[in-house]
Amino acid sequence: MSEQAGAVVPQAGTAGAAGTADQRREQMLRAALEVITERGYAETRIADVAERAGTSPALVIYYFKTKDQLLTEAIRYAEDYWYEAGTRRMADLPTAAARLAEIVSMSFLAEEPDDPGPDWLLWLDLWAQAARHSEVASVRQKFDERWRETIHSLVLAGQETGEFGPVDAADFALVMSALLDGLAIQVALGDPAVSARRAFQLCMRFAAGQLGFSWDGSSPAGG
Amino acid sequence: MSEQAGAVVPQAGTAGAAGTADQRREQMLRAALEVITERGYAETRIADVAERAGTSPALVIYYFKTKDQLLTEAIRYAEDYWYEAGTRRMADLPTAAARLAEIVSMSFLAEEPDDPGPDWLLWLDLWAQAARHSEVASVRQKFDERWRETIHSLVLAGQETGEFGPVDAADFALVMSALLDGLAIQVALGDPAVSARRAFQLCMRFAAGQLGFSWDGSSPAGG
DNA sequence: GTTTCTAGACTGAACATTCAGTCAAACATG
DNA sequence: CATGTTTGACTGAATGTTCAGTCTAGAAAC
Secondary structure, X not given: OOOOXXXXXXXXXXXXXXXXXXXXXXXXXXXHHXXXXXXXXXXXXXHHHHHHXXXXXXXXXXXXXXXXXXXXXXXXXXXXHHHHHHHHHHHOOOOHHHHHHHHHHHHHXXXXXXXXXXXXXXXXXXXXXXXXXXXXXXXXXXXXXXXXXXXXXXXXXXXXXXXXXXXXXXXXXXXXXXHHHHHHHHXXXXXXXXXXXXXXXXXXXXHHHHHOOOOOOOOOOOO | OOOOOOOOOOOXXXXXXXXXXXXXHHHHHHHHHHHHHHHOXXXXXXXXXXXXXXXXXXXXXXXXXXXXXXXXXXXXXXXXXXXXXXXXXXXXXOOHHHHHHHHHHHHHOOOOOOOOOOOHHHHHHHHHHHOOOHHHHHHHHHHHHHHHHHHHHHHHHHHHOOOOOOOOHHHHHHHHXXXXXXXXXXXXXXXOOOOHHHHHHHHHHHHHHHHOOOOOOOOOOOO
8 A cells, every 4th residue: 555645735726626625625614614603513413514515424524534523623714714814904004003903803893795704603612612622722722822922912013113002012912812702702692781893992992091092982994 | 389599508418308309409400510510511411410419310301301401500500609609708898999809809719618619611601502592691691791780880889989980880890891701711721821810910900900999919818 | 199209211313423335537558 | 549447536324322301110208
């Protein structure tokens, strides 16, 4: 069995082709995401995902060895996509304050048409799973670390330009991300006391107060 | 019948007695809580609970018509117990600031021997369940409302005595509870960046800053 | 002696995963 | 070109397990 170079990267091109293995994989990941969002992690059956992707349960297992592997990979996929889309938008913004507003905004609102928005329901499941499954726990850990680091370096940058006052950047990042999480829970669960807009404004008011920049209270991108 | 709710802590015995129906119920609720905390809501089997309570699955179903009923009731039970124990401790504290410190403290630490401490893992499951099950959702909703209201009226009281400055109490309650939730997630999941102690201090620093009272940075009850 | 409580055995459905192949494309050989 | 050969993608039909909830019947309480 001399398996030479196991076709790791498929024929990328042939744009529009019927569907390479990689496309199938992604199709399944997206199907899994839909189902997880609708029914929840625990209630997601392989059969549901298969149906959504227009194939059979057997094929799903063929691609992902186990159900857990499918679900964790799906979550990682969604999160990476969301994070990258967000940071890409941030890169174009001139001031640190604007980038911070983007961070807060992307946590609560979906503005662009191709942006599925933050899937907080996914996070609720992720947290619950992380509590008991170390595999999932490490995924969560890395995401959170990256997220805090993003805020942290943003604060440092703002301080260097003089936009922000001298607070402890690490402490701020931690508190800020916790605040985003906490408010997001209420928003995700549809608590009548917390609309997405109110969450956004409270966060921005907090950040402006702590970092000492002025913020006019408007929503981002078209207040 | 006429079960007047109450009976938060059961008679540890009436030594030797076989156990009334109510005691059996509670025994099962506690067993359920243990199992949920260990294995998670979704992975909790009726058989596990029965074994833990030293009885048969059939009996569990006899007392609680369905599994969901058992689990939701168990969560409600734990939360009420924790909340009541906390508010009872608060009642004895002289200043609003001290009561606030108690609130923050009870969110992260378990100090008294009979206090099981905040079971945040339970909350992670609760949130995930609430997303999809309206029954659970309304339980969560009520708990959160009560919690925010507790903070809210505490702030008002502090403002009347002049301890606290003039912030919007409702906004503060919302942000504060979100912050507690957000930090609690990290603490519950054992994030190395957030110890319970650090969470406590960051919260208190935040509160002191917002409400304008001075706080020496010590831990509560024995700085 | 009727009602309440309890447990062991059981049922039926749901579901993840396996298996034994089928199908078609790519590749080779003559 | 015609013919085998390999391989990856894919499927329908099992398989086996796990459980929630039921049934029956016995023990206790009243």
